[in-house]
Amino acid sequence: MKPFIAFLAGQRVFLALLAICTAFSLLTFESTLPEGAAAGEQVAHRLLANHPEGSFRVLLAQTHSPEDIAFGNRAMEILKDRGVVVEIAQSPSETRDFAESGKPFVALIATGQAQSWPILDRFALPRYSPESSSWPIFLQKSNLLNIASQISVIAIIAAGMTLVIMTGGIDLSVGSVIALAAVVCTRLIRDCFGGADAGAVAMAFAGCLAIGVGGGVGWASGAIITYCSVPPFIATLGTMLVASGLAFQVSKGQSVYQVPDSFTWLGREAVGGIPVVVVVTFVLFGIMAYLVKATVLGRYILATGSNPVAAHLAGVPVQRVQRVVYATSGALAALGGVILASQLKSGAPTYGQMYELFVIAAVVVGGTSLSGGQGSVWGTLVGALLIGVIQNGMNLMGMESYTQKIVLGLVLLAAVLMDRFRRS
């Protein structure tokens, strides 16, 4: 964690991330009405503060929406303790009935959604509604968690890609490996481990097998690159097509969705308020950063990328390092595929299309040089966050997806240009 913070302090990408977060916070700054239980609690307390005597009758206007029901339940709970009689009107017509019944209401409570019913004006009573507050949508907890879950797949795969790019290579097959791993994992669960009744251990085993398949595809790329001296771009273009074809064959071109509900634990659940995927991502980045910084392998990776001829002459097993790195990239892409399948509760051969581009963009934006030999694992995490945040912010602002593509492309180019300027 300490190196992570030290790294952040010296990073331009991180500053860019902060700037963009601030910009989106300001741009999505909107007055919102509190909803749900919290709002009900707030309104009930305000009412009691003005009528401390208790034991009176109020009318509560609410819609059928879950938020409003939560609102009503919570408000009623508090008010009943103080002997307040709460009558509930769940539609404008019910409200009219109450207005005409002539019951002695002391006050009127309306949820945010019910507040605009014209019928409420028939009551000459003090009205209690949630007070609107101003808070950026972007910074709402639900949105931030949403970003974290969304980028975790890209970030995990980008961790492997960082190693590949540090050796001066590239891995285009990760998108296809996502799909392959997703269908292998879900098919194993469906056909070998009992489908919707599969147990946790069986599912974990299926996930590990899928990761093994992904690692195998990556190792194959590495073997083609090293044993046959094929440029990484071409070799992984080949394995990309093969893996994608295999994904369609394994799934017979269909989605596989006969998996237990608990399969979504990995992708959707949270431990102690933090989504599992976020925990996985951080643990993984910690391991990767240690690997690059402190181990023999990390040093060999950087040496290979910096000057392969010199590395070879200095005794670095350059080819073995390359195979290890591509296998790692494949395995992590497969892990990403399993997580994606868990998030979507199904596996389909169309998953992961174009992901390789986002992943490469995250690595490059994070400051790892495409010419190899230099880079930072934590930078990749920040790069993935930056891309996730930009996408999310544009979605919140209602930008068209075409425009979003243009913006992402420009961000990538800007990152590469910055890299050039830093060097010269």
Place this chain on the structure above:
Amino acid sequence: MNPSSLLLELSNIRKSFGSADVLKGVDFSLRHGEVVGFLGANGAGKSTLMRILAGIIPYDSGRMALQGLPYFPNSPVEGLKAGIAIVHQEFSLVNTLPIADNIFLGREIHQWGRIQKALQYQATLQTFSRLGSSLDPGRTVSSLRTGEKQIVEIARALLHQSKVLILDEPTAALSPAEGENLFRIVKELSSEGIGVVYISHRLEEIDRLADRVVVLRDGKIVFNEPKGVSKRNNIITAMAGREINEQIPRPNFKGTHNPPLLSALGLGRRPLIHDVDLAIRPGELIALTGLVGSGRTELLRLLSGIDAPTSGQIHWKGKPFPPLGPGCAIEQGIAFLPEDRKDQGLFLNHGARSNVSISVLDKLAKGKGLLRRIPARAEMGLFTEMAGLLGLHPSDPNLPSGRFSGGNQQKLLLGRIFASRPSLLLLDEPTRGVDASARQDIYRILVEAAAKGASILFATSEFSEAILLGQRIVVMRHGTIAADFPNDTDLTTEDLMQHAVSEIR
């Protein structure tokens, strides 16, 4: 055309790269139809002068005139248009295109945007017949032999109506028969009035072809005599120059009768190395010298296990040497210092410490696994030790190696080598591009290492350095060992030059 009139005239041409003065006022002239044999030891400034002539690089000061008119080319194309053509050692042909297309590359004959292939073919054919060659202009360049490619290059120069033809080491890669054909062509062209600058290390060729011999040394013309007057020995003396006035306390080698650490028998690797017999004994400091292209680097790479031999055998500590990679060789105690430290040695953007430790990470981590942790303290200790041993300046472990001076970059690489505690050091040009004081440091380090029992074989293109430092001197010529003798008599650089040039293959 007046045959005695000056075709090309250079006066007081100067050129420096950074702080290094490469050309220090060169005066040179060439007449119509004259063949000038142009000589100079490695690094004398020949290529720089020729590149200036061809317009590839600009000169700092001086004056050039072509047929009496000022000549200052800004690009190779301008040089070519003015009439100066250079045929480099490495050819600049597009291998996948036919000969005729290559010759007309960049100035195709065309009409309405359509290339007139037939016309180009005819013109090429005519030029070839002028050169006495029967090559078919429709053949693809990749199918040609080296000598034929050279003819294509010359034909291309002629089609530009070149007045001056510069041939840079033209016979280096030719068979004797191809060489003969080239000599005929050169004579033919000179009789047509073309001035030829013939650069070569081979005195026999110069004797046969040149009307005049010019020697460049340390950026100046030191010898300029018509043929006949110029005696071979005078030329060699002019090329070699005086010896460096520096002394290194070099202890004599006493272990001549010990069994060799490494011995090579009939060692060869096609096409550059053949029939090398060599024995290196423990504690011996040997200089390996010879002219450019004589095979020094290739021999070192064979001995260090980087390249596998195609013939012969190497014995290491009395046992046959399996074909190994560099990693294995380092483990066995054989260390190799590449000639080009930027391309083959350093990780320029990495810190000094990781540049030094890269070959011994296994040892530092006390095991072979890739996932082992590098102990930071042990690595730092190694760096401090090497920096102290070599006098590295600055001894900053985190400074990227690209930011060190040339001499200190070399020390970093020597540090990497010494870190692996080798028993045999194979060093390719350890003092190239190194300033005088770092050079002294490196000499001292090597002498000390040899005194402590390490065997050192270092390649150098400077004969004076070989004499200064080597207890034994091995001279290579045309891919094999031409001479191998102890450095105990009063050797001069001329003696070495004699061994290095000698006769045509």
